Amino acid sequence: xxxxxxxxxxxxxxxxxxxxxxMVAAIGVGIGAFMTILTVNYTMSGNPIxxxxxxxFHVQLDSWDANDPGDDGFEPPDQxxxxxxxxxxxxxxxxxxxVSNRSALVLEPEGEEEMPFTxxxxxxxxDFFPMFEPPFLYGGGWDDAADQxxxxxxxxxxxxxxxxxxxxxxxxxTVRMNGMDFxxxxxxxxxxxxxxxxxxxxxPFAETEEAFIPFNLAIQQEFPxxxxxxxxxxxxxxxxxxxxxxxxxxxxxxVELESAAQKAEFTNWLDAYVMDQKxxxxxxxxxxxxxxxxxxxxxxxxxxxxxxxxxxxxxFLFLLVCLLNxxxxxxxxxxxxxxxxxVRRALGARRSDLFKQHMVExxxxxxxxxxxxxxxxxxxxxxxxxxxxxxxxxLTSFDWVMMLTAIVMAILAALVAGLYxxxxxxxxxxxxxxxxx
Amino acid sequence: xxxxQNISMVYRTDTVETHALREFxxxxxxxxxxxxxxxxxxxxxxxxxxxxxxxxFTSGRYVLDGKDVxxxxxxxxxxxRNEKIGFIFQGFNLIPDLNVFDNVxxxxxxxxxxxxxRKRRIEKTLDMVGLASRPKHLPSQLSGGQQQRVAxxxxxxxxxxxxxxxxxxxxxxxxxxxxxxxLIKNINDSGTTIIMVTHDPALSKLAGRNVHIRDGQVSDLxxxxxxxxxxxx
Numbered sequence: 276x277x278x279x280x281x282x283x284x285x286x287x288x289x290x291x292x293x294x295x296x297x298m299v300a301a302i303g304v305g306i307g308a309f310m311t312i313l314t315v316n317y318t319m320s321g322n323p324i325x326x327x328x329x330x331x332f333h334v335q336l337d338s339w340d341a342n343d344p345g346d347d348g349f350e351p352p353d354q355x356x357x358x359x360x361x362x363x364x365x366x367x368x369x370x371x372x373x374v375s376n377r378s379a380l381v382l383e384p385e386g387e388e389e390m391p392f393t394x395x396x397x398x399x400x401x402d403f404f405p406m407f408e409p410p411f412l413y414g415g416g417w418d419d420a421a422d423q424x425x426x427x428x429x430x431x432x433x434x435x436x437x438x439x440x441x442x443x444x445x446x447x448x449t450v451r452m453n454g455m456d457f458x459x460x461x462x463x464x465x466x467x468x469x470x471x472x473x474x475x476x477x478x479p480f481a482e483t484e485e486a487f488i489p490f491n492l493a494i495q496q497e498f499p500x501x502x503x504x505x506x507x508x509x510x511x512x513x514x515x516x517x518x519x520x521x522x523x524x525x526x527x528x529x530v531e532l533e534s535a536a537q538k539a540e541f542t543n544w545l546d547a548y549v550m551d552q553k554x555x556x557x558x559x560x561x562x563x564x565x566x567x568x569x570x571x572x573x574x575x576x577x578x579x580x581x582x583x584x585x586x587x588x589x590x591f592l593f594l595l596v597c598l599l600n601x602x603x604x605x606x607x608x609x610x611x612x613x614x615x616x617x618v619r620r621a622l623g624a625r626r627s628d629l630f631k632q633h634m635v636e637x638x639x640x641x642x643x644x645x646x647x648x649x650x651x652x653x654x655x656x657x658x659x660x661x662x663x664x665x666x667x668x669x670l671t672s673f674d675w676v677m678m679l680t681a682i683v684m685a686i687l688a689a690l691v692a693g694l695y696x697x698x699x700x701x702x703x704x705x706x707x708x709x710x711x712x
Numbered sequence: 713x714x715x716x717q718n719i720s721m722v723y724r725t726d727t728v729e730t731h732a733l734r735e736f737x738x739x740x741x742x743x744x745x746x747x748x749x750x751x752x753x754x755x756x757x758x759x760x761x762x763x764x765x766x767x768x769f770t771s772g773r774y775v776l777d778g779k780d781v782x783x784x785x786x787x788x789x790x791x792x793r794n795e796k797i798g799f800i801f802q803g804f805n806l807i808p809d810l811n812v813f814d815n816v817x818x819x820x821x822x823x824x825x826x827x828x829x830r831k832r833r834i835e836k837t838l839d840m841v842g843l844a845s846r847p848k849h850l851p852s853q854l855s856g857g858q859q860q861r862v863a864x865x866x867x868x869x870x871x872x873x874x875x876x877x878x879x880x881x882x883x884x885x886x887x888x889x890x891x892x893x894x895l896i897k898n899i900n901d902s903g904t905t906i907i908m909v910t911h912d913p914a915l916s917k918l919a920g921r922n923v924h925i926r927d928g929q930v931s932d933l934x935x936x937x938x939x940x941x942x943x944x945x
Contacts, residue, residue, distance in 0.1 A: 279821055286809045618805045621766060622819040622866070623794020625787050706761040709801055709878075 276628075277635065284636035288643075291608065295640065298604045302644025302692075305597025306685045307651025312590040314656060314677050316583055319480070320573075323468045324407065327531075328569035331406060332538070333472075334363070334528045335567075336549060340507040341559035351563050352505065353476045353576070354524035357494075362548065364400070368540050369530035371406045375399035376526045377477060377484065377502040378493055380452040384439060394435060394452060395501070397474075397484040398493035404430070404461075406531050407473060412436070414446035414461035417489065421460075425492040429457035435485040436462045450486075453498060457488065472569050474527050475576045477502045500525060522557075530566075542566055598692045601640075605696035609633060616700055617708035626701040633697040634690060641689025645682040652681060713874060713905045714740040714763065719772035721758050721928075732758040733769070734928040740907060742873070745900040747919035748909045755928040756909045757878065763907060764797055764876045765789045777873060794822050798867030798904075800896075802879035804859040806851040806866075812838065813847035816866045823870055837865040841895060857888035864895060868904075875899065877908040881915065893918055 288295040322328050336359055337351035355363070360374040378396045397403075404416030413436075417428045429450060436445055436459075449456045470479035497515050502525060510521035532538045545564045552558045567575055609616075616629055624632075656673060721733040732755045740746055750756045761767035762774065765781060774782050777796055784792065799805075806815050813834055820830040838844045841861040851859050860880065867875060877896065881889035893915055900906045900920075908919060916922050924931050 276821065290809050614805070615807050618807060619818060619822075620790070621764065621793065621799050621805075623790050623822040623870075625790040625822075627787070628790075628822060704767070706766040709766070709799075709805060 276631070280632045280635035281639070283632055284639040287608075287612070287636055288639060291611075294604060294608055295643075298601050298608075298640050299643040299647055301597045301600045301604065302641060302685055302689055303647025303651055305594035306645060306648030306681055306688065307655055309590045309594040310648060310652040310677065310681045310684070311655030311659070312583075312586050313680075314652065314673055315659065316587050317677060318469055319578055319583060321469060322570060323470055323472050324569060327408075330531055330533055331569050332530050332532055332541075332566045333569075333572040334530060334545070335565040336545070336558070337560045337563035338522060338524070338552075338558055339560055343507055350575070351565055352524045353527075354503070354505070355526055355528045356522055356524050357519040357526065359552075360526050360528050363528055363545075366544070366548070367530065368537075368544055370533055370537065371402040371531040372529065373400040373403045373406060374490060374526045374528045375403065375473070376490070376493075376500060377474070378488075378498045379501040380486075380498060382435075382439070383451045383454075385451075394486050395482070395484045396452070396486045396488055396493075396498075398488055398490040398498070400490055402531070403487065406529065407468075409466045410464040412462045412464040413444045414459070416487075417460050422489050422491055425489060425495045427455055427457045427492060428460045428489065430461040430463060430487040431459055432463050432483060432485045433465055452486075452488075453496070455496065470573060470578045472573055473529060474502070475572070475578065476527060479573070479576065479578045494519075538566065594688065598688055601689065601692040602695060605637060605640075605693055606699060609696045609700040612700070613703045613708050616703050617705035620703075620705040621709060629701045630697055633700050634693055637689045637693025637697065638686050640693075641686035642682065644689060645685025648685050649678060649681050652677075713742040713744070713777060714738070714907070715773075715775040716763075717773045717775075719762060719774060720770045721755075721762065721767075722770045731928055733762070736772070736925075736928060736930055738923065738930050740905060742905055743900070743903055745897070745906045745918075745920045746908070747916035747922050748907060748925060749911065749913075749916055749922060750925035754925045756925050758928075759925060760876055760878055760907070760909055764799060765793050790822070794819055794870060796872050796874055798870065798872040798875045800860070800863055800867050800875065800877040800880045802882040804851070804856070804863045804883070806859055806862055808851055811848050811850050812843060812854070812862050812865075815851070815862055816869050819866065819870045833869045833871075834865075837869045838862075840868065841865045855888075856884050857891065860884060860888075860892050861895070864892070864899075868899065873905060875904050875906045877906065879910055880908065881910075881912070889915070 324331065334355070335351040335353065336355055338356060338359065339352055355374070364372060364374055376398055378398055380394050380396050381391050382394045383391045401417050401419050401422050412433060414430075416430060417426065420426070421428050429452075431439070431445065431450070436442060439445070439450055440448065445459045445462055448459050450459065451457070466483050468483060471481055471483065472479070474481075504523055504525040506521060506523035508522055510517040510523065530541060532541055542564065545566070546562060549558050549562055549564060619629060653673060716736060716738045719733050719736040720731070723730040723732060736755070736759065748756055748759065758767070762769050765784075772782070773780065776792065781789070781792055807818065810818070816834045816837060817830055820833060825833070834847070835844065838847060841864050843858060843861055843865065846854070846858070851862065854862065880896065881892050884892060896906060896908070897918055908915070910916050
């Protein structure tokens with residue numbers, strides 16, 4: 276009977292195209308608006324590294340001013356000071372650990388005709404690559420010796436490698452940045468982390484850096500920093516040395532811990548370190564270290580911010596309004612079919628037969644609305660891209676999960692909208708209609 | 713075949729109580745062709761609706777084909793309608809979106825027949841009413857008489873034992889009416905019990921028995937004189 280109901284549904288829709296179109300449009304517009312916002316929220320709230328998000332931990336130390344509550348009144352600073360990061364890199368017990376920050380370097384291409392351009396660079400440690408597992412096109416990351424010896428090595432992003440070396444295997448070749456020749460040890464494949472969890476402070480939806488170089492080298496060469504720097508008191512003295520010894524926070528510190536025991540050992544060590552620092556006159560606030568895994572860290576940072584959730588709520592309300600309109604239109608349509616319904620009742624249709632028939636018709640409207648909604652979602656996401664540009668480029672991709680969600684939601688929405696009109700249709704008394712036909 | 717005992721039907725609003733049928737009793741034997749007459753508002757349509765299980769009555773007992781159908785559930789009532797009763801309406805009541813074949817198919821779908829059996833029955837009944845060559849026509853492409861023939865084919869496709877006809881020729885010219893009445897008579901001759909509501913004394917004469925309803929009560933009329941008096945008031 277399902278095929279029969281499909282046929283009747285199709286005939287009914289075709290019989291009154293304007294009304295059908297209105298219902299499909301109502302559902303399509305509602306689904307389009309809701310799915311556009313949902314897609315952005317879904318991408319924002321995704322787990323960027325599901326295979327090991329519970330083993331990677333962001334570390335915060337409360338080194339802030341005793342008289343200033345810091346972020347939100349309770350939270351330690353998001354980043355760490357240089358002196359603490361170095362101490363943690365030296366002594367903290369962890370499977371892997373990195374500290375990193377951003378720089379903007381000027382790359383000088385080899386050709387005389389080519390103009391220098393600025394490259395977004397991440398200064399980090401060898402462990403960055405095995406910890407965050409970026410895909411390599413050629414070569415790999417550098418080794419610990421390169422960190423210890425501040426070697427001028429670089430891992431290029433795919434786009435930069437295409438720009439400088441035409442996309443070929445550039446391992447072993449050199450690029451010149453800020454007047455220094457860097458030996459290419461690896462080239463990454465396309466690597467888009469959404470959110471970019473390892474540096475939420477500088478933008479959770481920012482593009483991945485174009486190149487990666489050893490942190491120690493960046494410090495040694497005093498490459499300019501391009502990320503956020505926050506200080507609760509001014510450095511004591513002038514120059515880079517004073518800045519490094521200051522209480523300014525400007526680096527992100529991550530560790531990889533494989534078990535609860537490793538995490539306990541790490542946090543104990545961290546607490547002991549802070550207590551030692553307190554004894555030296557630092558860390559005036561109460562002990563408040565935080566070691567959060569990737570998901571906890573993204574929640575802590577409210578990567579999906581309140582405005583986005585408010586927009587999601589509003590788009591859902593809009594979908595409800597569209598559904599209310601659909602209910603009204605369906606009611607009008609089904610009541611108009613009271614003669615047809617009465618004849619079917621007289622010929623032996625049960626109420627349940629008519630209920631199924633009309634729910635299938637509502638489902639067909641939902642399916643058509645879902646397909647329209649998909650198109651409108653795509654348009655909506657393109658519109659967001661046009662309005663906000665590169666800032667949201669990574670948030671507006673529409674994967675097959677969301678496509679399926681849009682279709683299923685549209686069908687469910689139409690079925691819910693069809694419940695009352697269908698119930699009313701089944702309650703029609705056939706005797707009153709048959710004589711009037 | 714049909715036995716109604718002391719059936720009452722009262723329509724109530726906040727202020728008015730209307731007795732459509734009062735202590736209405738009627739027996740119809742298997743194979744009978746009964747014409748029901750009566751003035752407007754006498755209760756003919758209410759009787760037909762109750763006989764066809766399209767309406768519940770207020771009190772009384774109704775036995776159809778040996779089974780008490782006074783208090784059946786919706787599903788049971790629908791099943792009895794589908795299997796035992798065929799309807800022919802004055803306004804044909806064909807479904808305009810469906811072609812002739814699909815209109816006749818409607819009751820068979822609810823009966824649960826497979827497609828081969830449905831096709832066999834549809835072709836047989838369309839042949840019987842003389843429309844075998846027009847299965848793909850829409851109702852709007854047929855004359856009134858042809859539409860009524862489709863409605864008769866639809867009523868007969870399920871091979872019901874009991875046919876209810878409400879002014880079956882009311883919307884047709886006299887030539888068409890005569891041909892439809894011949895068809896209905898033939899159906900009765902083949903053993904189907906028929907109850908037909910009509911205003912036309914000439915048509916009621918074709919029935920084997922005439923029943924007159926006045927003020928919701930029934931009287932059998934045995935002679936032409938009685939019949940003419942009843943219809944003319």
